[in-house]
Amino acid sequence: MAIKIYGDPGSGSLRRVTSAAAIMGVDIERVYVDLFKGESHAPDFLKNLNPHGLTPVMVDGDVVLYEASAINIYLAEKVGSDLLGATPQERYEVLQWMFWSGEQWRVFSVLTFDERIGKRFMGQPEDKTIVDLAFVKIRAAGAALDAHLADRRFIVGDHLTLADIDIAAPFSQNERTKVPFNEFPNLVAWQQRLLDTVPAWAASKREVDERIDGTLNAAGITL
Template sequence: MAIKIYGDPGSGSRRRVTAAAAAMGINIEIVNIDLFKGESHTPEFLELNPHGLSPVMVDGDFVLYESAAINLYLAEKAGSDLAGRTTEERFQVLQWMFWSGEQWRIYATLTFDEVLGKKFMGQSADETIIKLAADKIRAAAAVLDAHLAKHDYIVGDRLTLADFDIAGPFSQNERTKIPLNDFPNLVAWQQRLLTDVASWAATKREVDERIDGALAAAGVKL
């Protein structure tokens, strides 16, 4: 029985899981959840994740949410070195995955909610929140850009789960205008992923088609 991954195809968080699973050669069954129709807040879905967020993994009787945790679980199950080859490398991967959650994705998500989420609801964005998030992203991006000046990838100069975790905000940056393009090493690293990691390029197309289609259907212009 294939591992099931529930989530919306426009979700950068689902993208992190599906792209990593493909890179690890793991067979998964994708179950689409339409966030725009509220399908993540049905009683059935809330049984899987009471926060009403995706993705969620179901492996037999085992249910797991949070993309980083799912990717680590998949890597251990597959015996993949994307979680690190040595003890030191594994902890470096974890360091950057934790860093991504604390310093990085939270502010990209906040910007998405303000810039795009509120447009779908016919509300105005709070510019104070957008500026706060942009300032936080710039501070984190400066650290990451300096790191990537010396490395082709986040850990060990090869692809790891840390790359998928940190690359997530690039799923929406052209729409939300978070200031990632101001950092040349960050941009070069993201282009390297799109060129060298087939699953990252494929899931970019998936996200773009989903979000651009939803914007068009709703008559929302950026």
């Protein structure tokens, strides 16, 4: 029986899971959850899948797991994938960068999306002080990433890992939110390499773009 993954195709977090699953050859059954209609806050969803009302969520038999990073680690361990690192040392480095990404990187891009895109759906203006704070944090982290990528093709080792997927996730919305990624040429070049060389990552970008742009157009929102 296929592993079920619940989520909205416009989600950068779902993108991390579907891309990783495709790269690892893991058979998944996708279950559509419309975040814009609040389906992740339905009583059954909150009770049985994620009390925080967020996606993606994985169901593998009796195992119910949320948070994209945790799901990807579970899937990688299940199939013995080197996306979690080819050696014990690499594994710890991959985990290091995944934890760093959640605390110092992705969170500020998500915050920017909520302010610049999410609030449009509620007819509210963005809070410039919040965006400015997020940009300070993004620039600080971006400078560290740009230096790290100056002489390497991947975040860890010489191959694609979950660290790359986690850190690349904010690029899902950067053209809409205008986060200052373009200030960091090594970071931009690395992201383009992923799009050029990882078909699953490129395919998931097309899916996100179609979903978000279609939703914005349907709501009459022009960025």
